[in-house]
Amino acid sequence: xTEGTAPAWAVVATPVLLTLLAMAxxxxxxxxxxxxxxxPVTAGAALRPLLDIxxxxxxxxxxxxxxxxxxxxxxxxxxxxxxVLSVLVLPLGHGAAPxxxxxxxxxxxxxxxxxxxxxxxAGWAPNxxxxxxxxxxxxxQALAYELPLMFALIAPATAAGSLRVGDIVAAQHGLWFxxxxxxxxxxxxxxxxxxxxxxxxxxxxxPDIAGGVLGEVSGPDRLMLTAGRWLWLAAGAAMAVPLFxxxxxxxxxxxxxxxxxxxxxxxxxxxxxxxxLPVIRADRYLELAWVVLLPLTIAQALVPAVVAMAG
Amino acid sequence: METLVFGCLxxxxxxxxxxxxxxxxMARVTFALLAALVCVGGVTMLLGLPYLGVVLVLMTVMEMVxxxxxMIAYMMNPAGLMPMSMVHNxxxxxxxxxxVFLALAAGILLVPWPARPAGEPPADTTFQLGEALMxxxxxxxxxxxxxxxxxxxxxxxxxxxxxxYDRYGDRLERRVPRDPAAGGTGGAGR
Numbered sequence: 495x496t497e498g499t500a501p502a503w504a505v506v507a508t509p510v511l512l513t514l515l516a517m518a519x520x521x522x523x524x525x526x527x528x529x530x531x532x533x534p535v536t537a538g539a540a541l542r543p544l545l546d547i548x549x550x551x552x553x554x555x556x557x558x559x560x561x562x563x564x565x566x567x568x569x570x571x572x573x574x575x576x577x578v579l580s581v582l583v584l585p586l587g588h589g590a591a592p593x594x595x596x597x598x599x600x601x602x603x604x605x606x607x608x609x610x611x612x613x614x615x616a617g618w619a620p621n622x623x624x625x626x627x628x629x630x631x632x633x634x635q636a637l638a639y640e641l642p643l644m645f646a647l648i649a650p651a652t653a654a655g656s657l658r659v660g661d662i663v664a665a666q667h668g669l670w671f672x673x674x675x676x677x678x679x680x681x682x683x684x685x686x687x688x689x690x691x692x693x694x695x696x697x698x699x700x701p702d703i704a705g706g707v708l709g710e711v712s713g714p715d716r717l718m719l720t721a722g723r724w725l726w727l728a729a730g731a732a733m734a735v736p737l738f739x740x741x742x743x744x745x746x747x748x749x750x751x752x753x754x755x756x757x758x759x760x761x762x763x764x765x766x767x768x769x770x771l772p773v774i775r776a777d778r779y780l781e782l783a784w785v786v787l788l789p790l791t792i793a794q795a796l797v798p799a800v801v802a803m804a805g
Numbered sequence: 806m807e808t809l810v811f812g813c814l815x816x817x818x819x820x821x822x823x824x825x826x827x828x829x830x831m832a833r834v835t836f837a838l839l840a841a842l843v844c845v846g847g848v849t850m851l852l853g854l855p856y857l858g859v860v861l862v863l864m865t866v867m868e869m870v871x872x873x874x875x876m877i878a879y880m881m882n883p884a885g886l887m888p889m890s891m892v893h894n895x896x897x898x899x900x901x902x903x904x905v906f907l908a909l910a911a912g913i914l915l916v917p918w919p920a921r922p923a924g925e926p927p928a929d930t931t932f933q934l935g936e937a938l939m940x941x942x943x944x945x946x947x948x949x950x951x952x953x954x955x956x957x958x959x960x961x962x963x964x965x966x967x968x969x970y971d972r973y974g975d976r977l978e979r980r981v982p983r984d985p986a987a988g989g990t991g992g993a994g995r
Binding site: 562564565568595597600601603604607608610611614615618619621629633640657 | 818830832833836839855856860862863866867870871873874899929931
């Protein structure tokens with residue numbers, strides 16, 4: 495189970511593709527919002543949020559008194575940059591990943607944990623109360639989602655006997671992991687909006703604290719942080735495909751096309767669910783995560799472990 | 806190329822480590838320390854130990870962010886925005902730090918390292934690491950795990966103000982626990 499080397503252009507193509515997916519998610523969300531509000535669902539409604547990109551780039555940044563500019567900027571940049579780095583271990587279809595790291599799953603996890611640092615800094619550095627509350631809210635939420643997510647990631651890696659994402663795809667030949675690891679898949683899908691602080695888990699950036707971590711940030715910094723949110727949503731959807739949905743496996747179409755179709759399907763489901771569900775408080779989510787999800791995901795990780803021992 | 810990357814990582818790690826004792830803001834100090842440890846993770850990956858390197862980054866980010874919360878909460882400088890020094894017992898600390906550094910550096914040169922049995926490095930160091938930890942050192946790891954778990958349970962028992970008798974009543978008669986805040990898996994508040 496070895497992996498060839500990916501062509502050099504894949505290092506550029508993967509981030510570009512991730513950005514396009516993030517934009518698609520943002521547009522899809524805008525369409526759902528337009529439908530909810532009774533506005534016409536047109537191409538214009540889908541493209542309007544993308545106008546924020548030039549608008550934010552040209553906008554005059556707001557400042558808060560006694561802010562820590564270095565840490566603020568670091569935090570704001572860490573979120574999108576780590577999202578882009580996280581997907582470098584994903585193979586496009588049957589091909590090799592741009593970074594053929596033998597511990598791809600752990601790499602994805604480590605990059606996702608970078609958002610802890612990024613969002614806490616983004617909340618702390620502006621020296622503003624609501625942003626600070628948002629940063630601390632994210633940490634509370636992170637303590638809830640992280641362990642179930644880790645066990646959800648461990649389950650497919652155990653079944654494949656490898657931490658390399660390409661090997662996990664190869665191990666699903668014939669039977670996708672989602673079929674016999676539905677609990678891990680569900681726990682993973684629940685963690686994606688949590689690290690993207692999106693939808694029902696937008697608690698750190700919720701309207702009740704005036705946007706929280708997004709409350710004070712403006713101009714190009716705001717563009718980076720909001721981009722980080724959508725990039726992480728797209729990265730989480732993209733990672734679900736090789737982990738649970740067989741990667742590029744499928745009839746007729748080539749591998750990369752199936753990867754893309756499945757990623758778009760997961761992303762669409764996440765965006766739709768994000769619009770449909772109310773925000774959940776971190777203390778509620780924490781109790782649910784530790785009392786219900788964590789035992790379930792451990793039991794789920796036991797299944798591939800027993801199969802691997804027997805096999 | 807590898808030498809260049811190693812040089813960059815090593816210099817950054819040392820600079821960040823030095824900044825820990827120079828910077829005044831508690832948040833900046835924490836994240837300088839985090840940056841130094843992330844560089845150490847990068848060096849570990851360069852050594853051909855990708856698993857250890859990435860896990861080092863993963864764990865240090867988590868623990869440093871949690872540590873920042875407690876550092877800022879417990880220091881006399883709550884927001885961490887006012888200058889404060891990380892240095893205590895300046896000369897004693899410097900002597901101890903220099904001594905430990907010299908002892909460890911001498912160890913690199915003096916320890917008789919085992920020679921690699923000829924040729925290529927092992928293909929999968931992650932697998933080797935797992936075998937080393939879960940094979941010969943299984944008993945050590947199991948005991949360590951139990952000690953850590955019991956420490957965590959004991960710490961929580963000491964720290965929590967409300968036990969199960971507060972939640973379920975003196976005879977544990979309530980079916981649904983009574984919590985100050987509704988939510989989670991418990992029942993509605995009082």
